[in-house]
Amino acid sequence: MVLALEAPAGLVQAGAEPATLRCTNPFSGSTWDVAIDPARRTADSFPADFTDRTIRWHDDARGGNFEFDRASGELTVVYASSMGGTFLKDSCRFVQGPEGRRVDSVSG
Amino acid sequence: MNRARAFMGIVLIAALNLLPCVPAFAQNNPPAAATPPAATAPAPAAAAAAAAPAPTGTWVAAPPWLNSGNNAWQLAAATFVALQSIPGLMILYAGLVKKKWAINSAFMVMYAFASVMVVWVLWAYNMSFGPKWFPFLGQPGPATSAGFELGQATVPEAASGMPDLTFPMATMTYFQFVFAAITVIILGGSVLGRMSFKAWVIFVPLWMTFIYTIGCFSIWGGGWLSQAGAVDFSGGYVIHLAAGVSGFVAAAVVGPRLQADRDHFPPNNLLIALAGAGILWLGWNGFNGGDPYFANANAAGAVLNTNICTAIALLTWTTMDSMKYGKPSIVGAINGMIAGLVGITPAAGYVSGWGAIIIGLCAGIIPWFSMNVLAKTSLISKVDDTLGVLSTHGVAGLMGGLLTGVLADPNMLVYLGTGSNAPGASTTGWYYGNFKQFLLQAEAAVFIIVLNAIGTFVILKAMSFFVSLRMVDATLQTGDSAVHGEEAYSPV
Numbered sequence: 001m002v003l004a005l006e007a008p009a010g011l012v013q014a015g016a017e018p019a020t021l022r023c024t025n026p027f028s029g030s031t032w033d034v035a036i037d038p039a040r041r042t043a044d045s046f047p048a049d050f051t052d053r054t055i056r057w058h059d060d061a062r063g064g065n066f067e068f069d070r071a072s073g074e075l076t077v078v079y080a081s082s083m084g085g086t087f088l089k090d091s092c093r094f095v096q097g098p099e100g101r102r103v104d105s106v107s108g
Numbered sequence: 109m110n111r112a113r114a115f116m117g118i119v120l121i122a123a124l125n126l127l128p129c130v131p132a133f134a135q136n137n138p139p140a141a142a143t144p145p146a147a148t149a150p151a152p153a154a155a156a157a158a159a160a161p162a163p164t165g166t167w168v169a170a171p172p173w174l175n176s177g178n179n180a181w182q183l184a185a186a187t188f189v190a191l192q193s194i195p196g197l198m199i200l201y202a203g204l205v206k207k208k209w210a211i212n213s214a215f216m217v218m219y220a221f222a223s224v225m226v227v228w229v230l231w232a233y234n235m236s237f238g239p240k241w242f243p244f245l246g247q248p249g250p251a252t253s254a255g256f257e258l259g260q261a262t263v264p265e266a267a268s269g270m271p272d273l274t275f276p277m278a279t280m281t282y283f284q285f286v287f288a289a290i291t292v293i294i295l296g297g298s299v300l301g302r303m304s305f306k307a308w309v310i311f312v313p314l315w316m317t318f319i320y321t322i323g324c325f326s327i328w329g330g331g332w333l334s335q336a337g338a339v340d341f342s343g344g345y346v347i348h349l350a351a352g353v354s355g356f357v358a359a360a361v362v363g364p365r366l367q368a369d370r371d372h373f374p375p376n377n378l379l380i381a382l383a384g385a386g387i388l389w390l391g392w393n394g395f396n397g398g399d400p401y402f403a404n405a406n407a408a409g410a411v412l413n414t415n416i417c418t419a420i421a422l423l424t425w426t427t428m429d430s431m432k433y434g435k436p437s438i439v440g441a442i443n444g445m446i447a448g449l450v451g452i453t454p455a456a457g458y459v460s461g462w463g464a465i466i467i468g469l470c471a472g473i474i475p476w477f478s479m480n481v482l483a484k485t486s487l488i489s490k491v492d493d494t495l496g497v498l499s500t501h502g503v504a505g506l507m508g509g510l511l512t513g514v515l516a517d518p519n520m521l522v523y524l525g526t527g528s529n530a531p532g533a534s535t536t537g538w539y540y541g542n543f544k545q546f547l548l549q550a551e552a553a554v555f556i557i558v559l560n561a562i563g564t565f566v567i568l569k570a571m572s573f574f575v576s577l578r579m580v581d582a583t584l585q586t587g588d589s590a591v592h593g594e595e596a597y598s599p600v
Binding site: 023025027028030032059062063064065078079080081082083084085086087088090 | 237263265266267268269270327328329330333334335336337338339340341342399400401457522525526527528529530531533534535536542545548
């Protein structure tokens with residue numbers, strides 16, 4: 001059995017291991033995972049921009065621009081509509097690497 | 109000679125209308141949209157065996173994705189907006205101008221409506237709402253094939269923030285056409301009473317192709333401003349700020365009316381102007397109520413907010429007039445009404461009723477100040493903006509767009525969302541803790557202002573090498589009969 005060991009987002013610093021970002025919608029409680037791969041510089045297989053403060057990517061399949069704030073753990077999603085953009089805010093934290101190991105360092 | 113020049117003009121317009129679609133026929137299908145229902149295939153001859161059951165085929169009125177209520181509302185809303193142009197603005201302009209310009213002003217509106225229709229379906233719709241070509245522009249292509257018209261509507265670059273649309277592309281194309289048409293018609297209010305009709309004939313398709321499509325795709329078509337998060341519910345920026353800025357620049361480049369007309373330009377028929385204003389007000393129910401693309405709760409909220417804001421703005425403007433001039437002016441009331449309609453346009457489905465009241469108060473004061481104080485300063489008054497489009501549309505649109513960034517209420521959900529999309533699509537303004545939205549609105553405003561100021565200037569300057577932008581003084585003194593051979597009112 002693999003336990004999801006949560007690491008506070010603020011502790012996420014340096015390293016290049018693949019990791020899983022678990023996000024929660026505060027209104028519905030719905031959760032989902034995002035695969036982060038600093039070595040390949042991808043998020044959910046989409047090209048991502050890694051900085052000390054944020055991870056940003058665009059979902060080419062469903063649309064939407066994603067920005068994860070490493071310090072606050074807030075994920076901001078901007079979806080384009082025909083009236084302009086729409087923002088959604090989710091709460092995320094790193095839970096584990098792909099083999100179930102605890103992750104306390106992710107960046108690029 | 110005149111006939112030859114007229115023929116050359118027709119050839120030029122036809123070339124403008126047809127050339128860009130030559131390489132683009134391959135794009136004449138809705139991107140990623142469902143195909144229209146196929147006709148039932150004939151049964152193979154072998155199936156006609158004696159033992160085969162009787163045919164059981166049926167007719168279905170519409171494909172499964174089509175919602176009759178939404179489609180009906182969208183077509184009705186589009187027609188309301190079309191009525192704002194013809195006859196709304198047509199008779200509003202005709203009534204507000206000096207008697208000798210009634211026909212020319214009305215005909216400028218009618219020509220623009222027809223011209224934009226052609227440009228829109230041949231290439232401009234897809235430049236505004238089609239697949240991305242550049243971050244600020246879609247790929248040109250016609251919107252005319254059977255497959256395109258009857259396929260399920262979609263805005264490919266802006267689909268991530270919306271539910272699947274439940275009406276055909278034909279509905280979408282027409283709904284967006286009436287917005288495109290009214291934009292250049294509003295712009296025309298700045299150059300009434302002197303712009304050459306021939307120049308107007310050429311200017312409309314050029315402006316629609318090179319200016320409107322860029323602003324439209326950037327904010328509404330899923331372009332870079334939309335992707336960044338800037339919002340414009342129904343066109344405070346895409347339509348009114350664009351028309352106000354372009355109109356002002358056009359007024360400066362074309363040049364002023366005759367000084368005698370600037371000094372004395374009485375409305376020739378205020379009652380017909382009032383009728384046009386009334387059509388404009390109620391037509392705005394389709395303008396703002398149609399933009400969620402569904403006959404949903406947000407559409408109803410947008411319609412109510414539109415009327416709240418407009419009423420407040422009209423009353424505020426009239427109060428300002430009374431305080432400044434001692435009398436409540438009906439022309440002032442029309443301007444106040446328009447400022448209120450324009451001010452709420454970018455915000456209609458994003459703000460609550462309280463937000464609409466605040467925007468209404470601001471729309472009755474800020475555009476009034478622009479028209480009655482700033483426009484009369486020596487610097488601004490050098491530009492002859494005939495109907496004050498810069499104030500009632502440009503300033504009101506800018507004000508409304510910025511106030512959307514302040515007052516947008518996150519509880520005004522345009523669409524409901526479940527799971528990771530909960531609670532739904534909305535916008536959060538500065539007042540509710542999101543200062544970034546205000547900055548995004550300011551960024552979008554700067555882009556629209558710069559695009560329209562430079563683009564309109566370049567188009568008109570380029571045109572001026574081939575055609576005179578302003579009528580000659582002799583024609584300006586006569587008016588309609590010299591330009592069209594017709595007059596609004598029979599002398600007999």
